[in-house]
Amino acid sequence: MDRKRKSVIDTYYYNRDNSSKKNAIYCQQIDRFILVDDYDYWITFKTANVLSSKVAVTVYLLPSKNNNIDNGNCMNYSIFNKTAFKRSNVAELIRNQNPSIRKLESNNLLESGIPEDYKSPEGVHNLIKLKNYADFVNKFVYATEISNSKNTIDNKTIPNSFFAESWNDMFFSYEDKFNERSLYNEINSILYYSESIEEASSRIMNVFYQALNDKNITLAKVKWFYALANEENPFPEI
Amino acid sequence: MIDENQLFYFSSIDPKNKFWQNVHPKASEAGKFYIDITKRLNPHRFCSRDSSEWSMPWNQTVPDKFKMLDYDPNFNKTFEEVTDEHAYTIKSGVQAGKKYALMYSGGMDSTCTTVALLKNLTKEELKSVAICCSIHSIIENPIFWKKHLDGKFKIFDSNEHLYEDYINMGYTPITSDEGDCIFGTSIGLQLYHNYDYYVSLQHSSVQDNLLKLKYKISDSSVHYTAYKDILIRYFSFDETEEGLKFGKLLYEKYHRNILTCTVPVYSLHDFFWWLIFNVKYINCSLRGAAYYSGSIEFEKAMNSIENWFNAPGYQYWSMVNNNNGMKIRNTISSYKQVQREYIRDFDKNDWYFFFKTKLESLNNLNLRGKNNDYKKMMKYMVGVTDNYEYFCIPEEGEPIDQTGYKGKYREDKEVKEFYEEKMINFKLDWLND
Numbered sequence: 001m002d003r004k005r006k007s008v009i010d011t012y013y014y015n016r017d018n019s020s021k022k023n024a025i026y027c028q029q030i031d032r033f034i035l036v037d038d039y040d041y042w043i044t045f046k047t048a049n050v051l052s053s054k055v056a057v058t059v060y061l062l063p064s065k066n067n068n069i070d071n072g073n074c075m076n077y078s079i080f081n082k083t084a085f086k087r088s089n090v091a092e093l094i095r096n097q098n099p100s101i102r103k104l105e106s107n108n109l110l111e112s113g114i115p116e117d118y119k120s121p122e123g124v125h126n127l128i129k130l131k132n133y134a135d136f137v138n139k140f141v142y143a144t145e146i147s148n149s150k151n152t153i154d155n156k157t158i159p160n161s162f163f164a165e166s167w168n169d170m171f172f173s174y175e176d177k178f179n180e181r182s183l184y185n186e187i188n189s190i191l192y193y194s195e196s197i198e199e200a201s202s203r204i205m206n207v208f209y210q211a212l213n214d215k216n217i218t219l220a221k222v223k224w225f226y227a228l229a230n231e232e233n234p235f236p237e238i
Numbered sequence: 239m240i241d242e243n244q245l246f247y248f249s250s251i252d253p254k255n256k257f258w259q260n261v262h263p264k265a266s267e268a269g270k271f272y273i274d275i276t277k278r279l280n281p282h283r284f285c286s287r288d289s290s291e292w293s294m295p296w297n298q299t300v301p302d303k304f305k306m307l308d309y310d311p312n313f314n315k316t317f318e319e320v321t322d323e324h325a326y327t328i329k330s331g332v333q334a335g336k337k338y339a340l341m342y343s344g345g346m347d348s349t350c351t352t353v354a355l356l357k358n359l360t361k362e363e364l365k366s367v368a369i370c371c372s373i374h375s376i377i378e379n380p381i382f383w384k385k386h387l388d389g390k391f392k393i394f395d396s397n398e399h400l401y402e403d404y405i406n407m408g409y410t411p412i413t414s415d416e417g418d419c420i421f422g423t424s425i426g427l428q429l430y431h432n433y434d435y436y437v438s439l440q441h442s443s444v445q446d447n448l449l450k451l452k453y454k455i456s457d458s459s460v461h462y463t464a465y466k467d468i469l470i471r472y473f474s475f476d477e478t479e480e481g482l483k484f485g486k487l488l489y490e491k492y493h494r495n496i497l498t499c500t501v502p503v504y505s506l507h508d509f510f511w512w513l514i515f516n517v518k519y520i521n522c523s524l525r526g527a528a529y530y531s532g533s534i535e536f537e538k539a540m541n542s543i544e545n546w547f548n549a550p551g552y553q554y555w556s557m558v559n560n561n562n563g564m565k566i567r568n569t570i571s572s573y574k575q576v577q578r579e580y581i582r583d584f585d586k587n588d589w590y591f592f593f594k595t596k597l598e599s600l601n602n603l604n605l606r607g608k609n610n611d612y613k614k615m616m617k618y619m620v621g622v623t624d625n626y627e628y629f630c631i632p633e634e635g636e637p638i639d640q641t642g643y644k645g646k647y648r649e650d651k652e653v654k655e656f657y658e659e660k661m662i663n664f665k666l667d668w669l670n671d
Contacts, residue, residue, distance in 0.1 A: 029571055029595040031431065053380045054589040056597065081435040083428075093431050093570075094424050094598045097344075097378045110434060116453050117571040118592075126592045193381060195589065 022062040024074060025134060027055050028093050030115045030127070033074035035134045036062070041101065043145060046188075047138045048099035053192045055130065056097050058085070063106035075131060080110040129196075136197045140204070143229035144184040147221070183211055205234050240656045246298040248524050248622040252281040255618055257631040257654065261661050269295060269661035271487050277475040278488065279425065283521035290499035292491070292517055295664035296657075299624065301540065304523050304548060306516065309501045313554040317564065317576040318583075320551035321350065325358035327549070331410070332359065332366040338544070339394065339409035342371040342387075344378030345597060347417025350577050351546045353584045356386060368392040368409060370399065378597065382585060400530040405542045415522045415600065416547035419514045420556040421577070424596060426510025427570045429472050430455055436468045453568040455506045458561040462509040463493075469509075487666075492517075494668040501557050508560050515556060523548060528622060535645045537626045570596070618649070620657060629653045 023041035024033045025048050034057070037044050041061060048057045060079075062069065069077050085092035085102055092100070118127050187204050194200035208225075211217040212235065219235060226233040251258055253276045262273050272295060275282040285299075286292035288306040300306075315323075328338060340355070342348045355367060369391045376383045387393075394404070404411045418424060429436065437448045448468065454460040462469070466489065474485030496503045496512055503512045514522070527539040534542075546552075559565065564576040573596050582591040621629040627646040631654050 027593070028431075029593050031569070031571075052377070055593045056595040080438075081432060083432050083435060090598055091428050091431075093428060094596060097374075097597060115571060116568040123592070126588060129588075130593060193384060195381065195587070 021064060022069070024060050024062050024069070025051070025099075026058045026060050026079065027130070028058065029055060030118060030130075031078045032112070032115055033060075033069065033077050034131055035138060036069055036071040036074045037138060039142070043142055044138070045099065045101055046145065047134070047141045050137050050141060050188060050191045051134060052097050052099055054133075057099050058092055059099055059101045060104045061101065062104055062109075069109060071135070075127060076111055076113055078110050078112040079104065080108050133197060136200070137191050139229045139231065140187065140191055140200075143225050144187050146228055147225050148182070148184040183207065183217065201231075208235065240652050242656075242659075243297055244656070245624040246296060246621045247301050247624055247626070248283065248520065248528055249285070249294075249296070249298060250281055250283045250528075250620060251276055252617065253277075255620070255631060256633055257618075257620070257657070261658050264658065265661040266664050268664040268666040271484060271666070272664060273661070274475065274484055275488065278473055278484070281521075283525075284517040285520045286495060286517050287519050288499060288501075288516060290495045290516065291668065292495050293665075293667050295660035296621075300520055301524075303540065303545075304520060306519075307550060307553045307557075309557050310554050311558060313558050315551060315555065317555060317559075318580055320549070320555050321354045321580060322358055323551055324546065324549045325354035328355060328367075328412070328544075329359050329363060332363045336366065337409045338367045338412050339370050339404040339407075340367055340412045341396065341414065342369045342375055343414075343600060344371065344375035344383075345414075345417075345600075346574050346577055346581070346594060347414035347547065348375075349379060349382060349581055349590075350417070351412065351414045352387070353581050357584055364391070368394055368404075370394040370396045370404065370411070372396050379590065379594075381587060382590070386585065401526055401539060401543060402530070402534045405534060405539065410542060410544050411526070412544040412546055413526050414546045415526060416519065416545055416552075417574075417577075418596075419519050419522055420547050420552050421565045421574045422507050422511035423514035423518060424598070425513065426455075426507060427573060427596060429468070429510075430570050433468075436472055439471050440467055455568065456508075456561050456563070456566050457505055460506070461504055462506045465506050465509075487669075491668045502560065505561050507566050511556075511560065511565065524622075528619070535626060536622055536628070620653070629656075631657065 022036050022038050023044040024037070025035040025044060026032070027034045034055075035044070035047070037047075041059065045059050048059050051057055082091070082093065086095070092102070114124065115127070118124060186207055190200055190203045190207065194203060208217070208222050212219065212222065219237075222235055223233050251273060253259070258273045258276070262270055265273060272282075275284070284292065285294065287300040287304060331338065340348070340352060342352055352369075355364065359367070369387055371393065372395060375396070401411050433452050434449075437445050437452075440448060444467070448465075451460060451464060470482070470485040470489045472485070473488040474481040492509070492513060495517065496509065499512070499516065501512070503509060523545050524540065526543055527536055559576075563572070566573045567575060571592075578591045578594065582588070618630040618632040619628055620631050623629065625646070627648060630647065630649040632649055
């Protein structure tokens with residue numbers, strides 16, 4: 001890799017040599033972070049896209065030197081100066097429902113406590129609901145992406161992305177037997193449209209139940225999926 | 239020869255038109271300032287719609303449809319009553335055989351309008367309403383789309399059509415474009431959202447006091463002048479002496495306008511509400527007719543479009559409901575609070591109620607890629623006269639393509655000279671002692 005390209009990419013992977021990297025999802029509406037993760041920021045970005053059905057958010061790559069913010073306390077943190085964050089010359093605050101990825105300077109985090117307009121019991125309840133749903137989605141997005149990558153027989157990403165529509169229409173696909181979409185895309189769709197963790201959990205379970213009944217997935221794969229999501233497997237034996 | 243007292247209904251200083259940069263060095267101090275407004279608030283189409291002072295380089299007035307109504311302190315209808323009542327005027331229209339094309343961006347204003355129709359029109363009556371939107375409209379509120387719109391309405395792709403297409407198909411377009419005018423401008427939201435930062439730019443001796451005012455943006459006991467220094471810094475186009483001077487001039491111009499108006503304007507949010515309820519209003523209400531209709535005359539386009547929030551009920555409501563928590567409480571999170579409540583009562587969606595961010599949703603509707611010819615032409619439009627004639631100043635060597643345009647139109651040398659002269663002679667007349 002030539003030096004110029006390397007230096008640009010390094011600004012996005014500036015913590016690759018140590019373990020302190022953090023990526024976070026910031027919610028403009030409440031001016032607080034709702035999730036901090038220290039694995040893969042592309043997964044964080046996908047999580048942000050899934051959450052965008054409910055909240056407009058931005059993914060920030062946090063400065064490596066700031067180790068105070070974590071997933072447990074992130075809802076106390078806001079961004080001090082947002083004036084530089086623009087898309088097409090419009091402030092990020094009001095620009096778009098689609099998330100983008102940004103880098104945050106080290107001195108731009110501000111500990112701010114509970115957002116002023118959410119201090120009522122109902123407001124606090126809904127902040128917790130948002131936080132829990134963001135964590136829930138993040139876990140399942142990891143599980144779907146890793147499962148999808150490993151179990152490529154179910155993965156329609158390549159034909160959907162690169163093939164002419166007519167090519168896809170011409171041929172019967174193995175996965176057509178149980179769903180128009182691949183199993184894991186269906187799970188992401190459930191996360192996108194569901195209005196609560198309970199609704200999403202139940203619908204994901206039904207999708208697996210159907211797939212198991214139709215013998216389109218093995219119990220071992222389902223068990224592995226729930227382990228990846230760090231959730232209890234609802235199909236211990238069937 | 240253009241009459242020097244020529245009256246306009248609409249004007250636009252758009253920095254994409256190089257004419258303004260070319261005339262800038264020749265302009266008076268006030269003329270330079272007037273062009274520089276685009277550095278901060280772009281594009282610049284300001285004009286006062288009541289008797290309050292807002293001097294302009296040329297004479298401009300407001301079409302009757304958009305003139306400000308007299309302030310009525312006794313107006314006591316709720317937002318819900320006003321909204322439902324207005325839906326009934328559409329219902330009556332449908333019953334009289336009219337068809338409507340609702341511009342749905344997915345944002346709060348057009349969602350409110352859609353809810354009002356879903357709530358007050360029968361299933362049969364809703365067959366006379368088409369939804370005009372884009373994929374971006376759905377992205378902004380997919381749950382609402384899936385539950386209430388998908389498969390239930392005739393859908394038009396708003397990227398494929400101009401207003402004139404709907405009018406030519408026999409529809410009355412409904413726009414919710416004045417929604418922000420009723421509740422206050424996003425220009426204010428961007429300041430509230432960066433309040434700590436703007437306080438940090440002030441002298442250290444006043445910072446503690448200003449921080450105490452952070453959540454008093456809509457408090458009837460704190461006058462907006464308490465935020466004067468922050469506002470000046472916020473309006474400055476950069477940190478240079480010139481930039482800061484501009485910020486002061488712009489603040490003083492708004493301040494002068496408020497001092498001479500007949501509606502109570504007190505808090506910081508009132509300040510930003512008044513900015514868009516008065517001087518920015520005509521931009522919101524006329525841009526659809528001005529920029530997205532070309533094959534029909536401006537006057538017909540203007541009168542054919544139903545401007546939902548321009549209804550008298552909303553106008554009166556907006557003037558008597560400041561600083562009571564209905565427009566905003568302490569932060570941007572509660573912006574358009576009463577509208578959020580109206581929508582939640584119908585769709586029961588707490589996510590939307592608590593977490594919907596105000597976005598520039600209009601962009602979801604106005605990409606209109608297929609019709610770029612009009613955009614090219616309108617880039618050079620600088621004014622619309624009270625006789626509904628377009629004044630345009632094209633760049634040299636780039637003649638305007640008028641194909642399909644049916645309105646009155648001129649782009650001769652005199653137009654250029656007229657605006658040049660106005661910019662040279664414009665005077666600073668709003669500075670308070």
